[in-house]
Amino acid sequence: MEHIVIIGNGISGVTAARHIRKMSDKKITIISAETDFFFSRTALMYVYMGHMKFEHTQPYENWFWDKNRIELKKGYVSNVDHQNNQLLFKSGETLSYDKLIIATGSKPNKFGWPGQDLDGVMGMYHKQDLENLEKYAPNNSVCKRAVIVGGGLIGIELAEMLNSRGIPVTFLVREKSFWDAVLPAGESAMINRHIKNHHIDLRLGMNLKEIISDEHGKVKGVVIQETGEVIDCNVVGLTAGVSPNVDFLKESGIELGRGIKVNRHLETNIPNIYAIGDCAEQHEAIGNRRPIEAVWYTGRMMGETVAQTICGNKIEYKPGHWFNSAKFLDIEYQTYGWVFGKPKEYEEQFHWKHEDDTKCLTVSYHKDTREFLGLNTFGIRMRHEVFDKWLTEKRDVDYVMQHLEEANFDPEFYKTYETTILSTFTSSQLKTA
C-alpha cells in the first residue's frame, strides 16, 4: 500500500489527508512537532481571551483520526533524504514514504533586532507562543505593559488579546497608517481611530531599535528608532509578518526560494514530493496573488488540489477570485476581488464611510471600462457567492452598486445602508463627470 506522509498538521496538511482518504485506501501519516491534534491556528487568540478552551479550537474530535485511518505522529523532522525516500527526525528515528507532502506553514519574522531572543519576546503563531504569552503575560500585575512590533493582522489580534486582560499595550507600526500597504487610506484611518478608541497606544511610523534586557535575560523595555524613547515593558510581541517554515530543508536538495518552489501542480523539483499551504512558493504568481500566500483558505484549497493529484487525477492549483476576511477588534472586514491600498493606474475607487466611524466600504473599478474589480467592506457583511458571481460575469460598477442589497449578509433586522451608499456613489459620479 502506498504510504503518503504529510509533514504538518495544519489546515493544508489535514485537508490533503482527508481528501486522500475520501478517494483512496492509501496509508496516511501526518507528522507534527507542535500538537497531537489538528487545531485552528486562527483561534488561538480566543483561548487567551477566555472565549474558548483549547479543545474548542480542534475541529475534529479525537476519535476522528483513528476512524479515518489517518496516523498521527508527533516528532520534529530534521531533514528529508529524497534519494532513499526517507525522513530523518531530530530524535534519530526515520520514516519511509512513497509520496511526501510538505505543509509546514510559516514562522514569525525576526529582523535581527538586538534582544529579539530574550525571555518575554515572542511571536503569535504557534501553540507554544500562546503558552509563552500565558507565562509572561497572565495578567496586568505580572505584565505591566506589552509592546507589539508590526502592524499587520497578527499584531492587531495580539493587541486585542492583551487588551482583554487589561494589559496596557503600545503598538509600534512602521507604516504611516495601520496596514496601509493593503488598505486604502480611508479604511486604514478609520481602523487607526478604532484602535485608539480601545485605549491601545498606537504609534504610527515608528520602528523598533532594540529590546533591552534585565539582569536575568528577560525583557525590560524597548527603544524606539525614530525618537530614542525607551518604553518599559515585560513582553514584546514580534508580529512583523511571517515567512515559510523551511529551514530544515536547506540541505535536502529540494529547491527553495523564500519558500519551497512548486509548479502549478504543487510539485517540487523532486518527484513524489509536494508542498502546499504557507510554505509553498509558486514559480510565478497566479494573477494578482502573491507567490506565497499565507492565508487559511488557500492552504485548504491546495490541500484539496494535491489530494486529487496524488489520487491519480492530476490537476492544477487554480484559485478563483481573491477574497479574504479579518476582524480588527470589533470591526469585521471582508474583501472580494482586488482593491489596492495604493490604487493602480487603471483603478478608480469609491469610498463611503458611515458617520459612526465603524462602517465603511471601498469599491474599486476600472477607470475606462467601469468593470467592477473588487470591494472592501468594514462592519457590513457581504455574500461571497454573489461577489464571486459578479466578478466572473465581469459586471460593471454601476450594476454592482445598484444591486448591492442582494449581496448583503448582515443578520436580519439590521439597518441597511445600500440606499445611502448608492446615492453617495451617484452624486460622486456626477461630480467627476
Next chain:
Amino acid sequence: MSNKLNHSMSLASPDTKGISTKQKIALATGLIGLFILVLALLNTNFPNQGVFLTLSLILISIGTIIYANDAYLTKLEGIKNDGVWFKSISSRGIIGWLTGVVLTAFYIVLYFYPELLGQGTNGEANTGLIGLFDPLSQLLSGRPASQWFVYGTLYTIAIIVFGYKFILKYRHNRYQQLRTVSVMFFQLGFAFLIPEFMYVMNSDLPYYDLKNMWPLNYYNFDQYRIDSFINNETVGLGLLIFGILSIFVISPFLTYKYGKRWYCSWVCGCGGLAETAGDSFRQLSSKKMSAWKLERWLIHTVLVFSVVMTTAVIHTYLGYDPNKYWLTKDLFLLLVAGFLVLVFASVLFFKGKELGKDAKYGAIGFFVVILSLVGMHFTGTTTEVFFLKAGGLRSAYGLYIGSIFSGVIGTGFYPILGNRAWCRFGCPMAAILGFQQRLFSKFRITTNGGQCISCGNCSTYCEMGIDVRSYAQKGENIVRSSCVGCGVCSAVCPRGVLKLENDGLDGRINSTEILLGNDVDLMDFVNKK
C-alpha cells in the same frame, strides 16, 4: 508580582480580571434583596409583607441592572465573551457547581415539598416565602399566593432583568434585541399577567398560558381541564379549539415560514429563561457526536411517551359520559392512528430518500405508538390501559418528564449541562417543531462561501450543542432539527460567515464537499462522489 506560578498549565484557567467597585455595590444590592427572600423562607415575620416583598424584588432588579450597565455600557459595542472560560460561574467552577446545587434543591422543594416554602395546606394561611408573596397575588387576582405564583413571579423577573442585561450585551445586534424583547413580552403578558386576569374574570377556567401548547403543556387535555373548558361554553370552547389549532395549524404554518425559532427563542417561556438568565451557560452544552446521538434518542422517546400518555388519558375519560363527549373511545383511537399513518406515509413518500437511515428510526417510534393504540383498544377500560391506571401513566409522565426532566434537570443543571438541556434532550414540543423544521421549513443558517476559518466560536456558543463549524467549514448550510435560531453563532462569528434566513425550499440543504473560492473545475471533481 503575584506569588502564583502561572506557567503553561494556566491555559485553562488564568487569573480572572475581577469586578469593578460599581459591580461590587450592585452585587451587594442584589444579594440583600435575595437575603430578604431567604429570611422569609426561614419564617421571619415581616411586619409589612407588601413593603418587604417590593423592596426585595426591586433590590434584586436594580442590582442586576447596575451590574449589567457597568459590564457593558463602559465598553465599545461588540462581542463580550472575554474571560467566559476563566470565570467560575460560567466554566463549571466552584461557583457554577454551587449554583447548580442550589437551583436543583430549589426545584425539588418547589415541585415536591411546597410546604417547606410555606404553602398553606388544608385551607391554612400561607407562611414563609409563599406568604411573603400573598400581597402581590391578592393585588393581581384576589387570592393568596401559591408555590406556582411565587415561581412565576421570580421567573418573570429573571427573564426581564437578565433580558435587559442580554440586550446591553448585544447592543450592536438588532436580531438579538428584538428576540429578547419578544420573550420578555410573552413571559410578562402571556405567562404571568393574562392568566391572573383571566382568573379574575372567570375563576372556573383552568390556568391557561395561551402561548403554551401541547405537548409542552402535557396536561392540557386532562379531564378536569376539558370538563371546565366545556362547562365554560363559548370562552372555554374557544380556548379548547385554540389549543387544538395551535398544534395542528398555527405552529406548523409558522415553523414553515420562519423555522422553529418563532417559538423556541421568541415566544417560549422555557426558551425565554434559557436565553436570558441562562445566557452565561450556553457554552457548556456538549458538542460531542455522542451527545448528539443521545439527544436524538432521548427527545424522540419523550415525544412517543407524551403521545401515548395523552392518548391514553383522553381515551379513558371518553367512555364516562356519552352525552357529554360525542367522541367515542374507538373513534378517537382511530383518529389518532389515522393521523399518524398520514403523517408517517407522507414523510416517507416525500422525504424518505433524504432521511435515509433516520427513516428507520422514525418507523420504530411510529410502530411503538401504533402498537400502543392497539393495546389501548384491547385493554382499555374507563380507568385503565395496558392493565395500568391511565392516571398512573399520566402521573409518571408529570413526575419524570414534567417535573424532574424539565424543571429539576432542565433548569437546575444550567451551570453544568448548559442552558438548553431540557429543550435539547427532553422537550416533546421541540421535537415536533424540529421535525417540521427539518422537513418543510424555509429556515436555514446560510454559510458564506469559503470565508470560514474553522475557529470554533460558533460551535462553542451554540446552546443546542450543534457543531456549527463542521457545516460552516464545508460551506454547507445548517439545517438541523434542534436549531432554535437564537442567532448567537452568527453574532460571534468573527468573519461574517453565518446568516439565519428564510428562503425557498430548493437548495436549502446543500451538502457540497468543497467551498467557494476554488476554480470551478476542481469543485466539479471533488463533488463527484
